[in-house]
Amino acid sequence: MRRDRRIRLLLAGVVLVALVLFAGALLAVADTVLSILQRLQDGPAALYYGFLALLAAGGALAAWLLWWLLAPVRRRLEQPAEQAGPPDEASLRERLEAERAAGGDVAAIERELAELSRRREGGRLYVAMFGDASAGKSSLVQALVPDATPERAVTAGTTRAVKHYQWRLSSGDVVELADVPGSGDEAALEAAALGEAMRAHLVIYVCEGDLSRSQHEDVLALAQVGKPLVLAVNKADWYAEEDLQRIVARLAERLGELDPAPAVVPVVAGGTERVLQPDGRGGETEVERPRAPRVELLREALQAELDRAPAALDALRDASVFRLAAARLEDAAALRRREQAAQVVSDYTKKAVIGALAAVSPGTDVLIQGYLGTALVKALCQIYGVPAREIDIQRFLDIAQGYVGRAVPLVLAIAGNVLKAFPGAGTVAGGLVHAVAYGIVFDAMGKGLARSLETTGELRPAAAARKVGDEFGEEIGKKARQLARLALEAQRESRD
Ligand SMILES: Nc1nc2c(ncn2[C@@H]2O[C@H](COP(=O)(O)OP(=O)(O)OP(=O)(O)O)[C@@H](O)[C@H]2O)c(=O)[nH]1
Ligand SMILES: [Mg+2]
Structure with a gap:
């Protein structure tokens, strides 16, 4: 306690002395500056102003240099797919072939393109309903296509699959109208x-009034891919005419910034209503009857949209199908990379276990830093199409070694415990424990690196090594049991 106080007194003294020294230095500097300024002022004006200009230029240069040195480095972001525009058919097919050659499952994308060809040959116009469950999409299909009898119900999720209905417009054109799930x-x-x-x-976007946030997002997403849209505000019978007009006007205003702004029309798709009817005995009875649909405004708005040049409508449709196919291709590639990476990690983990069993003197760095570690990194980088520079591989392995080193005592303890529980293990020799530990280390290295490559799309040594560190926490016991089985089998085989 007393010592603490003495230190604090000493520090206070140091602060006082520093203050006196600082004040002295400040006065000396001020004195020098003032005297220089005075002398410059007494001299020719050009010299005085020239000096000030040089001082200002020097200050600006220093400020710029500081900013240049200290400002955070901004990475050049990749163009998001949305801004890059839809892919053209030739490049899409090229990517599809490349993905097939790489072992990806491209069947769904092929089906999509085959469906597009089929529709192109058929030459029909396609219109799809879209909207939340129970908005009245199926009811609207029935109101527009009298022979259609789609299932409709109060419960959400009634329509379970896409179904097409042929709808003859007043112009005589036949449109394929799709009812879709909500x-x-x-x-x-x-x-x-x-x-x-x-x-x-x-697309006919069916809603029941003003749009919720998620509905608005859906509409924007469709508009952003250039999809021609008509907004049908269904269940107009719920509202007084004045309120309805207000809702429609507000929606038109909210969507007015879209180019082109979609038409917004109120509709009554149907449903049922209860009305009083004479019962024939002088009284009245309540009966339920189908509500008369009101879809004229929608018909007109659709006709106006469909009267556009067919080639323009086809081009917009094709572009959005290519976007869809490109997104599916990305998903297929991501899945294929993940599966291939898992296989590579599993193969290298086995190699690490077997290599460790054969090693004369165990030491984690030998395997991790050596051939196997480098080969694992290269194999994973190749799967993710990421350039693997030797210098980055080494940096990654070095930093990962730090995380591995910290985890080694825990990993060895778990490996030892797991092996003891195996009936065939006998006395658990050090080599066997180390082999299982190596396996755990390689599994973590591979999985961590794969996750990092998947999310960043490049080999970032420090970030990837951090992910390796994270892997040690996850399901390490389960992994240890699998590897113990593997190590024991390998040991038995080598003895036989
Ligand atoms: N009041 C009123 N109710 C309607 C109207 N149109 C549909 N409904 C009712 O809304 C409910 C849902 O109708 P559906 O046509 O099955 O709705 P959906 O959008 O196809 O629903 P999902 O297939 O589940 O996505 C039913 O109970 C209809 O009777 C309308 O114009 N006015
Ligand atoms: Mg439905």
């Missing part, structure tokens, strides 16, 4: 609906 609940149904919207020449 958005909101099931991801697979939502994806099916979105796929059909992308394949259509035009």
Whole structure:
């Protein structure tokens, strides 16, 4: 306690002395500056102003240099796919072939392109409903196509699959009108609906009033890919005429910034209503009857959209199908890389275990820093199409070694414990424990690096090594049991 106080007194003294020295230095500097300024002022004016200008230029240069040195480095971001525009058919097919050659599953993308060819040959116009569950999409299909009898119900999620109905317009054209599942609940149904919207020449977005945030996002997403849209505000019978007009005007204003701004029309798709009817005995009875649809404004808005040049509608449709196919191709490639990476990590982990069993003197750095570690990094970089410079590989292995080193005591303890529990292990020799530990280390290295390559798309040594560190926490016991089995089998085989 007393010592603490003495130190504090000493520090206070130092601060006082520093203050006196600082004040002295400040006065001396001020004195010098003032005297220089005075002498310059007494001299020719050109010298005085020239001196000030040089001082200002020097200050500006120093400020710029400081900014240049200290400002955070901004990476050049890759162009997002949205801004890059839709891919053209030739480049898409080229990418598809490359992905097939790399071992990816491209069947879904091929089906998509085959469907596009089929629709092109058929020469029909395609219109798709889209909107939240229970918005009244199926009811609207029935209102537009009297022979259609899609299932409709109060419960959400009634429509479970995309279905087409042939709809003859007053112009005589036949349109394929698609009823689709509602958005909101099931991801697979939502994806099916979105796929059909992308394949259509035009989308009728069905809502029940003003748009919620997620509905607004859906509309914007469709508009952003250039999809011609008409907004049908269904269940107009819920609202008084004045309120309805206000809702429609507000929606038109909210979507007015889109180019082209979609038409917004109120509709009554149907449903049922309860009305009083004479019962024939002088009284009245309540009966339920189908509500008369009101879809004229929608028909007109659709006709106006569909009257555009067919080639322009086709070009927009094709572009959005190519976008859809390109996105699926990306997904297929991501899945294929993940599977290939998992296989490579598993292969190298086995090699590490077997290599460790054969090693004379165990030491984690030998394997990690050596041939196997380098080969694992190269193999993973190749899967992710990432250039692997030797210098980055070495840096990654060096930094990862730090994380591995910290985890080694824990990994060895777990390996030892797991091996003890194996009936056939007998007395657990050090070599066997080390072999399992190496396996755990390689598994973590591979998985961590693969995750980093997947998310960043490049080999960033420090970030990737950090991910390796994270892997040690996850399911390490389970992994240890698998590797213990493997190590024991390998040991038995080598003895036989
Ligand atoms: N009041 C009123 N109710 C309607 C109208 N149109 C549809 N409905 C009712 O809304 C409910 C849902 O109708 P559906 O046509 O099945 O809705 P959907 O969008 O196809 O629903 P999902 O297939 O589940 O996505 C039913 O109970 C209809 O009777 C309308 O114009 N006015
Ligand atoms: Mg439906």
